Each structure stands twice: as C-alpha cells, then as structure tokens.
Amino acid sequence: MNRGSLKRPNFYAGMMFTEDDLREEQQYHIAKRNLLNRCLYGCRIACGLEVRLCDDVIHIEPGMALDCCGREIYVPEPTKVEIPPLDESSYLLLQYKEKQSNPVPVPSAAGHDDELQYTRTIESFQLVWGSDNPIAQHERRDTYWICCEQDHPIPLARIIVTRDGLMMDDKFATTIQGCESS
16 A cells, blocks of 8 residues: 555646556545545445354345455345354455456567457455454444554454354454444
8 A cells, every 4th residue: 555645647638648647547546535435434344244144154145344455345246155164263254356357359569469458357355264353453443443454354254163063153243343233
C-alpha cells in the first residue's frame, strides 16, 4: 500500500492518453475507496454472510465484508464449502481474490505469435481454512475492528472439534458482525 499522498492524473484537452495514464486513474479511485473503507468502516462483515453448519458442509449466505486493506469482498450467491478432516478447532476464512478474464490476442513485441492480454479483472473471493484467527490481535471499536492494512483473510466462522463431531462456535459469529444487535 502506498502511504504517501494520493496522486491522480490531470487530464487536459489534446492530451495523449497512455496505458499508464488510464491505469493510474483507476488506481487512484481504488486507493481512495479503500482508504475510506478502512477509516470509516474498518475490518468487518458489512452485511449478510450468515453461516450455518449442516453435517460436514458449511452454508454461507450472500453478503459483503471489508478486509484490512479496505477492499470489499462480495459473495453474490449462496455458497457451500465442505469441511475438510480437522484435528483441531479451525476458522473458515474469507479472502479477497482477483482473477483476470476476457483474454484478447495482441501482437507480441518480438513479432512472433500473438500473445494474450486480459481486458477485465474480476473481483472475487476464496474460502480457506486456518488454525488461527487473523484479526484476534486487532483493536476493536464499537462496531468494527481497526484495520492493520495487511493483506489477510477475515474469519467467517469457528468450527470446534469435539468427541461427538463438529460444531460451530455460535459466540464467535457475533463478534465479527459489523453491527451489534441490542
């Protein structure tokens, strides 16, 4: 993350646009939005993302969360994830992920066969398992966790291994929601 001042292009009539100009324009708006998210909302589940445990499958409802970099992590539809064999209690973690899409052929610099360049970036997510809660050491404000500005996943649920099988830690879920119920 750039900790310096935010810099944006200063366009003028007749200016020749380059790939770098357009990239810098996008990066400025992304950095500004991420800064606002970190400062105003912190790291948290913003809405939705309710989690249910059914046998060895976790069901996640659609929703959105904010990570410590201020990025929005959007889960657009109900999602299921199978629980792997666990020896100890573990966390289901939600992480921001980008994927490149819409490849188009472009001439290579060496004049050989066409290379592929991707014309779109899909902002997506991935679910991973971890033995530690990545926000456990974060300071908490009334309704959110203070951002550490590091790229790490955020926890959705804690699964406890018992003699009788698996169970979800219901107390844990209420500590990561964006809004506390009265």
